[in-house]
Amino acid sequence: MGDDFLAESLQYVKGVGPKRADVLAESGVRSVRDLLQYYPRRYLDRSTVTRIADVPRAQGTVSIVAEVLVTGSPPGKGRQRRFEMVVGDGSGRIKCVWFRGAAWIGKLFKKGDRVALHGKPQAFRGSWNFTHPDFDRLDEDGPSLDTGRIIALYPGSAPFERIGLNSRAFRKIIWGLFRDHGLRLRDPFPESLRSQYNLMEGRVALRAIHFPKNQAELQEARRSLIFEELFFIQLMLARLRRVRVQRKGIVFGPRAGMSARFEQEVLPFTLTGDQRAAIGDIVEDTQSGRPMNRLLQGDVGSGKTVVAVAAMLHALDHGYQSVFMAPTEILAEQHYRNLISFLEPLGQQVRLLVGAQRKTYRKEILAELANGQVAVAVGTHALIEDPVKLARLGLVVVDEQHRFGVMQRAKLLGKGDAVHTLLMTATPIPRSLAMTVYGDLDVTVIREKPAGRKPVRTLLRNEKQRDAVYQQIREELAAGRQCYVVYPLVDESEKLDLKDAESGFAQLQNVFSGFRVDLVHGRMSGAEKDEIMERFKAHETDVLVSTTVIEVGVDVGNASVMLIEHAERFGLSQLHQLRGRVGRGSDQAYCI
Known part of the structure; x- marks a missing residue:
């Protein structure tokens, strides 16, 4: 390996080779540096392993190490199919059951295998079992817990298992790197900084995170590596911020004209104090002589869009166009309708640019944007395509900004010269985290x-x-309100997603007989989805059964209940977005 061996491709590392390197690359592990930073997800030692006999008295999640005694798949089709395995450790036996991924998990185990299992045990019909436990296979010739060793266990996947990349393989490959190249690892910090913050030497911390001698060393290594990661994130953000503040931006004047008329003549309500403060921040940024780069964070329904409209009108007052980019066509169309209601009374034109449009109509829109005839363009990723030219772009607004990559946002900003940027998110971010992750933003x-x-x-x-x-939902419906019932995506499969929603739809038609139940899902055409959503919005439907297509872009003030099935399959951000679909009116709303 060359001098910069950390940047070398993994295919040249002993124990990896081209085939394993390709599979690792699909998970983002491409270089020696990536592999050394592919940290264990958990560790086993005598202090962290529970005997099966002690499982009934255990609290929460436990880890056991046992031998596979029996495996099998009871008869069943589709969602009823499962894989079962009984394991024992000399002190007792326990059953493990997998419903999802039963086919491939069943191929991983055979009688006599030594395994580590991690999960929350549950009592069922008088005996204890694990449902969908995490697992690691431990080869007989691997390290023994009896020696007092701490054993690192690495994140796994089906593709890894198929090419033999289990935890033992990772340990063997990474140990070889330390043995052959450990002394070539350079410390990222000078001795003075290490001493000041009581940090481990870099190469020692890396070795200890993979092969800790004891728990104390492991904790010290983890602390040192966390410090290193956060330090370089902050350094990168500080450099970005310095570059940004040195750039010259478009200078807008004071707030006046249409921006003021919007609040006085168009808005049917009074702005909140926080909305006024946000508009004030934006006006100040756009007068500073530097490009604005501001993150506007607010719960769903808090009025971020109104602030964005005020910002776009502020740009228009000073002769500049604005674009508003949303992650989905449904959300883009929702914003388009809202912006029309806000801007057309002021005599301003808004255009929608999405993927599914007639070529002739699209050509007209592109011409209007290029000659400056249109003040505001709303759209999806279609806005960043090369044919889109804007005469005088001054402001870019990006909704649900976390759904767009850095390069996508940069390409949109490239449509103008030193334009101002307003990023919006409904995902709650603690201030300390926002300052760390978005350190280059205000x-x-x-x-x-x-x-x-x-x-x-x-x-x-x-x-x-x-x-x-x-019964609670029936009472809400009887009072004239509406309800969503949401089913999750299953294994990222549209077919399974559709099956779940459709079977739920059939069942709920009986549960809520006497009320109007409808179904919407991602396999429908845009026209079908729009028609169903419009029916729900017009209260021609009482219960809407759906998948996550309603996660963003649906604004029905009369909807007071959301029932989320299998909530554990959603991320926290998704759950937060879904919950934001209710509570948009004056009635008490519930998310169940």
């Missing part, structure tokens, strides 16, 4: 809700309480 938070809005009550219910939940 952050404005909208905390106040518009007058009359009540906080959504979030409830966790189990299967035994389903009838009571259905």
Whole structure:
């Protein structure tokens, strides 16, 4: 390997080769540096392993090490198919069950295998079992817990298993790197900084995170590597910020004209104090002589769009165009309708640019943007395509900014010269985290809700309480309100997603007989989805069964209940977005 061996491709590392390197690359592990930073997800030692006999007295998640005694797949099709395995450790036996991925998981185990299992045990019909535990196979010739060793266990996947990349393989490959090249690892920090913050030497911390001698060394290594990662993130953001503040930006004048008329003549409500403060921040940024780069954070329904409209009108008052980019066509169309209602009374034109448009109509829009005839363009990724030219772009607004890559945002900014940027997100970000991850941005938070809005009550219910939940929904429907029932994506499969929603739709038509139940999902055409959503918005439908297509872009003030099935399959950000679909009116809303 050359001098900069950390940048070398993994295919040249002993134990990897081209085939394994290709599979690792698909998971983002491409170089020696990536592999050394592919940290274990957990560790096993005598202090962290529970005997099966002690499982009934254990609290929360446990780890066991045992031998596979029995494996099998009871008869069943589709969602009823499962893989079962009984393991024992000399102190007792316990059953493990997998419903998802049963086919490929069943191929991984055979009688006599030594395995580590991690999960929350549950009592079922008088015996204890694990449902969908995490697992690691431990070869007989691997390290023994009896020696007092701490054993690193690495993140795995089906592709890794197929080419033999289990935890033992990772340990063997990484140990070879330390043995042959460990002394070539350079410390990222000078001795003075290490001493000041009591940090481990870089190469020692890396070795200890993979092969810790004891728990104390492991904790010290983890602390040192966390410090290193955060240090370089902050260094990168500080450099970006310095470059940004040195750039010259478009200078807007004071707020006047249409921006003021919008608030006085068009808005049917009074702005909240936080909205006024946000507009003030934007006006100040655009007068500073530097390009604005501001993150506007606020809960769903807090009024971020109104602030964005005020910002676009401020740009228009000073002779500049604005673009508003959203992640989905549904959301782009929702914003388009809102912007028309806000801007057309002021005599300003808005155009929608999305992928599915007639060529002739699209050509007209592109010409209007290029000659400056249109003030505001709303759209999806279609806005960043090469044919899109703008006469005088002054402001870019990006909604749900975390859904766009850095390069996509940069390409949009490239449509103008030193333009101002307003990024918007509904995902709640603690201030300390926002300052760390978005250190190159200025952050404005909208905390106040518009007058009359009540906080959504979030409830966790189990299967035994389903009838009571259905009764609560019936009462809301009888009072004239509406409800969403959301099903998750399953294994990222549109077919399974559709099957879940459709089977739920059939069942709920009986559960809510007497009420109008409809279904919307991602396999429908845009026209079908629009028609169904318009029916729900017009209250021609009482219950809307859906997948995550309603996660963004749906604004129905009369919807007061959202029931989310299999909530554990969603991320926190998704759950937050879904919950934001209710509570948009004056009635108390519930997310279950």
